[in-house]
Amino acid sequence: MTLATRLKLTAILCALLTIAVCQALFQAHTYQQKIYKQLNHSMQIQLSIDSLRSQLWLYDEYSDQLSLSELNIRQADLAVQLSKDIQWHTKQRRVLDNLNRLNANIRVLFNTQMQSNTNHSLSEDQLTSSRLLKAKYSMNIEKMTEDMYRLHKVTIAQAKQTQQSLLISISLVVLLLSILVTIWSSMTLIRFKRGMKSLNDGMRTLANGDLESRVKYDMNDEFAEMSDNFNDMKASLQKITIKKEELKLEVARQTQKLQEQQVKLTYLAEHDELTSIYNRRAFIKQIDSAIERDSRRNEQAALLFIDLDKFKIINDTLGHQTGDEVLKQIALRLKSHLRSTDFVGRFGGDEFVIWLDNINNEQDIITKVKLILSVINQTIELNGNSLTVGASIGVSQYPLNGNNSNCLVTAADAAMYIAKHDSTQDYCLFQEIS
Numbered sequence: 001m002t003l004a005t006r007l008k009l010t011a012i013l014c015a016l017l018t019i020a021v022c023q024a025l026f027q028a029h030t031y032q033q034k035i036y037k038q039l040n041h042s043m044q045i046q047l048s049i050d051s052l053r054s055q056l057w058l059y060d061e062y063s064d065q066l067s068l069s070e071l072n073i074r075q076a077d078l079a080v081q082l083s084k085d086i087q088w089h090t091k092q093r094r095v096l097d098n099l100n101r102l103n104a105n106i107r108v109l110f111n112t113q114m115q116s117n118t119n120h121s122l123s124e125d126q127l128t129s130s131r132l133l134k135a136k137y138s139m140n141i142e143k144m145t146e147d148m149y150r151l152h153k154v155t156i157a158q159a160k161q162t163q164q165s166l167l168i169s170i171s172l173v174v175l176l177l178s179i180l181v182t183i184w185s186s187m188t189l190i191r192f193k194r195g196m197k198s199l200n201d202g203m204r205t206l207a208n209g210d211l212e213s214r215v216k217y218d219m220n221d222e223f224a225e226m227s228d229n230f231n232d233m234k235a236s237l238q239k240i241t242i243k244k245e246e247l248k249l250e251v252a253r254q255t256q257k258l259q260e261q262q263v264k265l266t267y268l269a270e271h272d273e274l275t276s277i278y279n280r281r282a283f284i285k286q287i288d289s290a291i292e293r294d295s296r297r298n299e300q301a302a303l304l305f306i307d308l309d310k311f312k313i314i315n316d317t318l319g320h321q322t323g324d325e326v327l328k329q330i331a332l333r334l335k336s337h338l339r340s341t342d343f344v345g346r347f348g349g350d351e352f353v354i355w356l357d358n359i360n361n362e363q364d365i366i367t368k369v370k371l372i373l374s375v376i377n378q379t380i381e382l383n384g385n386s387l388t389v390g391a392s393i394g395v396s397q398y399p400l401n402g403n404n405s406n407c408l409v410t411a412a413d414a415a416m417y418i419a420k421h422d423s424t425q426d427y428c429l430f431q432e433i434s
Contacts (some may be wrong), residue, residue: 006184006187006188006191006221007188008224009184010181010185010188012341013177013180013181013184014181016177017174017181017241019173020170020173020174020177021170024166024169024170024173024174024361027166028163028170029165030218031159031162031163031166032287034087035155035350035362036240037086037087037157038086038087038088038092038272039152039155041084041086042148042151042152042155043082044081045078045081045082045099045100045148045151048074048077048078048081049078049144049145049148051074051078051143052071052074052075052078052106053079053140053141053145054069055067055070055074056138056141058070058071059080062282070190075103075106075107076198078103079100079103079107082096082099082100082103083100086315089154089158090325091154091158092154092155092158095147095150095154096151097149097386099147099151100392101150102140102143102144103144103206104141105136106139106140106141106264109140128408129218155272162411172212173367182417186247187215189372189389191219191221191223193221194216194217194219194223195221195222195223195226196217196223198216198217198223198227199202199215199223199230200216201215202214202227202230202231202234203230206234211234211237213234214229214231214234215227216228245418269421270281270282271284272331272345272346273332274324274327274346275327275332275346276326276331276347277331277334277335277344277345277348277352278343278344278345278346279345280345280347280348282343282344283343283346283347283353283355284405284409286343286345286355287303287355287405287409288404288405289357289407290357290406291398291403291405293402294357294358294398295399299357300358300359300397300398300399300400301355301357301359301397301399302355302356302359302365302368302395302396302397302398302399303354303356303395303396303397303409303411303412304353304354304355304356304368304369304372304393304394304395304406304412305347305351305353305392305393305394305395305396305409305412305413305415305416306332306334306351306352306353306372306391306392306393306416307350307351307390307391307392307416307420308350308351308352308391309377309389309390309392310387310388310389310390311323311326311327311350312350314326314387314389317386318385319340322383322385322387325382326380326382326387327346327350327387329380329382330352330376331344331346331352331387333376333378334352334354334375334376335357335374337371337375339355339357341357341358342354342356342357343355344357350366353409353412354372355394356368357399362397362429362431364427365397365429366427369393369395369427370427372391372393373390373391373393373426374387375391376390376391377389377391390426391426392416392419392420392426393416393428394411394412394413394414394415394416394417394418394427394428394430395412395415395425395427395429395430396408396411396412396415396430397430398431400431401430401431411430412430414430415428415429415430416428
């Protein structure tokens, strides 16, 4: 039997133990509520008898019609209490039947008393009869009190006997299930320890370099399968005979491959996938480095923000593939017409940015902008189509328009926006609109 099956059976036994305990507790609670209900009703009957006794004393004291009527009402109330069924036991019913009989006797006495009271002038014999009836009242009440005492004793004795029986049965069931769970869990634990010991011994020999020995485990469970797999692993290790030099060459080859992949990943992380120029993040990083360098040298620079014109029309009419080829051509032209100290990047879509380093004056910027515009405006031949795109360029200057990348990009973008919406110019310097 597998350990998984054993654990499932253990869980089932534990569930049965839990159910048995819950069932026993529920039965104990139910019986306890029944006893409480019986005792409570016994108290109600006792109160009715005491009330009847009190009224009998009043009647004995005054012997008037009002007292007799009230006595009749108390007797009727007691009859109602005695008629209620509270799941009485057989012995309890016998006591209650006797109480009903005594109550019925009292009722007969009431009727006799009420008939004799209809005659207002009572003879000596009638008075003697009345006193005799009152004595019988008292006798019946005393017997009721004795029967109530018996009822309490029977109820308590029955509760004690039932609780003892319930406790014994609960204890036997819980004890039996607990013993089964303990024995079964112990057997499962022993098999688990045995399996773990076999595997640990095998791992210890393997750690010491022993590839010859095998794990021996003769039981049919999960550890048998793990032992077989472990033995297969050791057999496979015996067949592996890589020499030291071959291993070094393999390690060197893998290291070189990882280095090449790292260089490639670094390049892909910094360059636009389509145009192979700097992407937005890498371009901003290059600007920050250039600003730090120009700040130390006290040099000036310029940032060009370029937005292509007519590109959306080409993209919509000829397709995205043609649009991508146009972006590649523009990026290649911009890159080929820059100095080694300058660099270009793509901000996304049809937006490009250029950093012009070591700019002496504003005229140098304008000259470079016009050159870039002429390069962009050149016809592009693609798939038999002659395509022409224009551009709007915004220019910001360092340090005139800002001393960090964020300020310079924002200024150049604002200037480009002005040029884009002014049909009389293709470029705009930020200082002209500030």
